[in-house]
Amino acid sequence: MLTLDQINAEWLQFEFYIKHYIKEPRSNKLWALYLQYMDRIKTLPAASNPKHHSAFPGGHIYHTNNVVKNALALHDVWVNSGVNVNYTVEELVFAAVNHDLGKMGDHEQVNYIDNPSQWHKENLGNLYAYNPELEYMSVPDRGLFMLQLHNIPVSRNEYIAIKVHDGLYADANKAYLMDHKLQCAMPFILHQADLMAARIEFEQQYLLAPKPEKKEPIQQRKQTKPKAFELVNNSDKSSGLVNAFDNL
Secondary structure, eight states, X not given: OOOHXXXXXXXXXXXHHHHHHSOTTHHHHHHHHHHHTHHHHHTOOSOSSTTTSOOSTTHHHHHHHHHHHHHHHHHHHHHHTTOOOOSOHHHHHHHHHHTTGGGGXXXXXXXXXXXXXXXXXXXXXXXXXXXXXXXXXXXXXXXXXXHHHTTOOOOHXXXXXXXXXXXXXXXXXXXXXXXXXXXXXHHHHHHHHHHHHHHHHHIIIIISSOOOOOOOOOOOOOOOOOHHHHHHTOTTSXXXXXXXXXXX
16 A cells, blocks of 8 residues: 555656656646646556555556556667667657556546445455446556547557556457557567566555455364164164174
């Protein structure tokens, strides 16, 4: 869980990424979008279940900042490898900042709601449920929809990177990643950055988290012999029947 101060610190870091790396006038338009939905996005989890990653208020901004940080680090790896870098750092940061924008929902409905089923919370860990009132769209498609709704232009590199950032975990991406060779490395960098952030958060928050103490197992009631068995071994009963069992 993040404290309110920690959420505000993540929000300031998020603002820095937008205003430092993205040029005007897109920077102002994008920040205006996030300010419009600030209360919703500040408290947005990154996932519905802690077994995924950052399933707590503020988790979305925390995860997004991690993806941006990883993407910039991986960019340096690609540059140092001597490959052709046919994208800009602005494009990379823009795609990283907005890769999960669709998780906020749309201009009318939120994506996550508090799970109304206590059973699913306690037994499956699903702290949040998907809002049934929200029109279905994939997270990348909804994010791109929200960007165009607010008249924020998206380059081709940015569009494809956001579209396929889940990699081959999404079947719809096979046409991009398997059937055709993408001409730009940026979608792969974003996917790797997202995968790394999600895994690191999962290990920190779930695998390394203190586990609740196991309850002592309930002792089973001592088993008693069935009545039928007691009858055949009771000396008051027919000795012939007892002998019959002894000879088996």
